[in-house]
Amino acid sequence: MNVLLALPVVLPLLGAGVSILVGRSRLAQRVVGISVLTAVTGVAVAILVHVDRHGPTSTQSGGWPAPLGITLVADRLSALLLVVASSMLLAVLLYAIGQPGAERSHVGFQSVYLVLAGGVAAAFLTGDLFNLFVAIEMMLTASYVLITLGGRLEQVRSGMTYIVISLLASMLFLAALAFTYSATGTVNLAELARRVPELPFGTQAALAALFLVVFGIKAALFPLYFWLPDSYPTAPSPVTAIFAGLLTKVGVYAIIRTQTLLFPHVLPAGLFYGIAAATMVVGVLGAIAQDDVKRILSFNIVGQIGYMVIGIGLFDVAGLAAVILSLVHHIVVKTSLFLTEGLIELHGGSSRLNRLGGMVRTAPGIAVLFGVAALALAGIPPLSGFVAKFSLMAAITAQHEWWVLAVAILVSLLTLFSMVKIWVGVFWAPAGPAGGEGPAEVEVAPGPSAPLLMLAPTAVLVAGTVAIGVFGGPLYELAGRAATDLLHPQPYLDAVAGR
Amino acid sequence: MSVLLAATAAALFGIGTYLVLQRKLSRVIVGVGLMGHGANVLLITAGRRGRSPIIGSSDPSGFADPVPQALALTAIVISFGVTALLLALAYRSWLLTHDDEIADDAEDREVARHGHRDAELVDAAAVEPVDPEGDPTPGEGTP
Known part of the structure; x- marks a missing residue:
């Protein structure tokens, strides 16, 4: 079992190397990429099953014992996220291979993509705060390359913002690590969980706030979200899809891990509610103001992150279970929305609402895919968003935080509105001159029909949002067990310490 | 120090x-x-x-x-x-x-300029020709 834990990190990195070696053959690169990610998905499922039966498990890489060596550890939360993340990575890779563009015209795409996969897995599995920094850097550095792939002017411009912001967050993270080490003398999560409560309360609060800021930048929380809607839309759609699905969620995962394990009840719940409410409102209002499909979806990422932060503020089993469920739901639904957006762009030749139209007739298949995913994001039963939001609102109601509940419901409605805006603009608006007076600048030349390799992964992910809704019960129970682990971390700590 | x-x-x-x-x-x-x-x-x-932490050089308790x-x-x-x-x-x-100035976000400026259009129906915006000069006076045209 212990060897399995290293595989999700090691396999993609080895695959990245091999992918460079066989760079002359695109077919060989694809075989390497797909087989590595398939293997990682399989391993992740095995880890999840094992961890759910036997509790957290760990391995000490290189045989160095815990406080000094690098510990890889999996509990239910990280194993669940690993399963979802690796299946998303696989689906998006297939989509990217099918799509004309990014993957075909860049030799480095596959290997950089695999490094990203390794970084995401390492971030979920690490039991060491400094190693979390390294994992996030690995993931981000790969993302810097992917977001500027192609080197077009607007990509360079927005990619620059993205890189500089991420670097600032990394520098703050490094400073936070330095403070943590000088206060406690360790960066191992198990040791930290033991020593942090012995610190004076002021020091604890300062460290907790610093880590919240650092991961808040990565997760795009208010007021540190502004880089996201600016930079994501310029990347090729499979790249945006995987960023939207995974990168901000790694930030949320890190917030959950640090705030529950190291700083429980240090920061006031009201702080989390305030941040969450502001994030949700700003995100959804920003989405409504935009008139480009990719930008609407990007602002919606910000809005949805707010829901997860509410649950961290609630800090009980129901609240954290709802956060975990929201994470899973949001990873799947956001990835599928951006993949659908890629299909729209391929078919309509643009992502701007006023250049698109009439696709409900010209591309009914895409309309169905988008419709289901959009309703899932808004939280319409029986789709995944309903399960996630219902469990969250039940948890809020149990703690009598009525104003938070009101904001959450309002933002839900506005999210639906922003999705309807895309629906009306892309699918219902009259296409071409038929619809309006005045010179028709709207040119909707029906593009090539989408390749099967693009349609199939999108359809599978959209079906996944339905499945999360239908199998909401077992998934919620799993999330509940994961949340219980977070609140009673002794088995996790024992696993990290290698006992 | x-x-x-x-x-x-x-x-x-x-x-x-x-x-x-x-x-x-x-x-x-x-x-x-x-x-x-x-x-x-x-x-x-x-x-x-x-002192520099090299094993065997001296007493480990004095190491950095x-x-x-x-x-x-x-x-x-x-x-x-x-x-x-x-x-x-x-x-x-x-x-x-040919410059190392960081440019503004073009899309943001676009939205700021045409923001009032979103107050109307979206499909009305879809059939309206995009005015490259921008800035039609608010309050005119569609009620």
């Missing part, structure tokens, strides 16, 4: 922040680099001071704490790689624009 190092870190962070807030790309990159150095200095100060040094080394390697990437991008930006 540690006051001196703390002051150094503070100065590096301060100058770095000032440079990052500039509009010239080259200054931003230097600023990010300086902040990285500030963070590394902080890491070094986090450990115990002492080697862990933060290892951490700082890792951080230096990472920021080296990322700075190289950033410089490559800056060069690309210079090739494309």
Whole structure:
């Protein structure tokens, strides 16, 4: 079992190397990429099953014992996220291979993509705060390359913002690590969980706030979200899809891990509610103001992150279970929305609402895919968003935080509105001159029909949002067990310490 | 000694922040680099001071704490790689624009200019010709 834990990190990195070696053959690169990610998905499922039966498990890489060596550890939360993340990575890779563009015209795409996969897995599995920094850097550095792939002017411009912001967050993270080490003398999560409560309360609060800021930048929380809607839309759609699905969620995962394990009840719940409410409102209002499909979806990422932060503020089993469920739901639904957006762009030749139209007739298949995913994001039963939001609102109601509940419901409605805006603009608006007076600048030349390799992964992910809704019960129970682990971390700590 | 190092870190962070807030790309990159150095200095100060920690050279109880040094080394390697990437991008930006100014977000300005259109129905905006000059007077046209 212990060897399995290293595989999700090691396999993609080895695959990245091999992918460079066989760079002359695109077919060989694809075989390497797909087989590595398939293997990682399989391993992740095995880890999840094992961890759910036997509790957290760990391995000490290189045989160095815990406080000094690098510990890889999996509990239910990280194993669940690993399963979802690796299946998303696989689906998006297939989509990217099918799509004309990014993957075909860049030799480095596959290997950089695999490094990203390794970084995401390492971030979920690490039991060491400094190693979390390294994992996030690995993931981000790969993302810097992917977001500027192609080197077009607007990509360079927005990619620059993205890189500089991420670097600032990394520098703050490094400073936070330095403070943590000088206060406690360790960066191992198990040791930290033991020593942090012995610190004076002021020091604890300062460290907790610093880590919240650092991961808040990565997760795009208010007021540190502004880089996201600016930079994501310029990347090729499979790249945006995987960023939207995974990168901000790694930030949320890190917030959950640090705030529950190291700083429980240090920061006031009201702080989390305030941040969450502001994030949700700003995100959804920003989405409504935009008139480009990719930008609407990007602002919606910000809005949805707010829901997860509410649950961290609630800090009980129901609240954290709802956060975990929201994470899973949001990873799947956001990835599928951006993949659908890629299909729209391929078919309509643009992502701007006023250049698109009439696709409900010209591309009914895409309309169905988008419709289901959009309703899932808004939280319409029986789709995944309903399960996630219902469990969250039940948890809020149990703690009598009525104003938070009101904001959450309002933002839900506005999210639906922003999705309807895309629906009306892309699918219902009259296409071409038929619809309006005045010179028709709207040119909707029906593009090539989408390749099967693009349609199939999108359809599978959209079906996944339905499945999360239908199998909401077992998934919620799993999330509940994961949340219980977070609140009673002794088995996790024992696993990290290698006992 | 540690006051001196703390002051150094503070100065590096301060100058770095000032440079990052500039509009010239080259200054931003230097600023990010300086902040990285500030963070590394902080890491070094986090450990115990002492003689160089080489096993067998002397009594281990007088050694400096080697862990933060290892951490700082890792951080230096990472920021080296990322700075190289950033410089490559800056060069690309210079090739494309012959300037190292950071431009505004074009889409944001577009939305700010045409924002009032969204008050109308979206499909009305869809059939309206896009006016490249922008800025039709609000309150005119569609009620």
